[in-house]
Amino acid sequence: MKGKTIFIIISIIILLLIGCFYAYINALGSMWVLNKPDESPYFVTTKSIIIKNIPLPKGTKITYKKRYFWEKHKQNKLLNEENVTDISFMEGITIDWGGVPITSIHKFFNSEMKGFSVYADFDKLNKNNKTQFSNLWFSCNNNLGITVENTNDWSFNKKNILDIESCGVNNQRYFKEDKNQQRFLDELYSQLMKIKD
Template identity: 50%
Template sequence: MKIFKVPAFLFGLLSLTGCMGSMNPTGGNSAPDYPYFITKEPLVVKKILVPTGTKLVYDEQFFKEGEQDKILNEKKLNSIELPTGKTIDWAGVPVTSISKFFNSEMRGFTVYADFDQMSKGKGKKTKFSELWQSCSTDIGITVKDINDWSFNPKNIADVESCSVSYQRYFKDSPSQQGFLDEMYSELIKNGSK
């Protein structure tokens, strides 16, 4: 019987491959089961009146996963997701959800519109809604007070983005900056009507 000596680096590689083979094929751990609460009645959350059945999703917290039997601290709120088919009016646009920016250093949130609802008589057609619809269903809004997600022109600092097409991040792009400046201006005008 002949015994082969396996070089150390090859043994290490084989061991690593074996470990990797037992890992999750999706490339990592499954997503956390964020705590959430389904509203049982209309409630004011982040200065927005939300309907019954709204899903309030919170940041990851110790010992809290999945559906909760009572509402959690509003400061930990990550997103507001309205029930299917329901919208709220945000700057004259029917929206389905609002989510806090992933980057905690940025003070703001993303608002998701359902422009199909406008053809059903919800919302109002304005220059702002046309600009929003022309680039995406989602816009990023920076605010002064992160505890207010309502359409409050006094709290809105800027329109940070419209999908990936227009981003404040690209300061050297006059077309992107100009588009977002116009959106912000029209957004603020909606508040004075």
């Protein structure tokens, strides 16, 4: 009887270990998928509209957070504006954001952070329109992270912009102990505030 009980316990432990190993392998497998297709729902505008307080031209791709299993890939109509995660303009098309031509805006991935990243195309910036703000942004040669009060407003509304969170990977508010990074972001924010709406 005692031997039978030990055998059952060992069998249960082995089954649990096999189950855990299987779950672990599946988790690793999903991490190793490099080009997993994006199933986020999106809508391509068929006319000029305003989303997140930004006038969007026809052909703009609006991507949304997936809420339901049937919401994936291209949609036939606009979804809830609250769930917008990305706005991307057609290739060759930009809009003005703080005097700088931009190609896309992406909501911060970290849901605890209230803001978005703005991507510029400095090749389309007219030399006559350069400002100290655009020069500083260009020196990062990367996206600009903006924290805002109202997450439903992605426009260049200085009353809504609280700070510049980052400029590329080399200038981040996260690295508080790095005084050079903080000074650069402070100056960038100061120059942003000087741009006319």
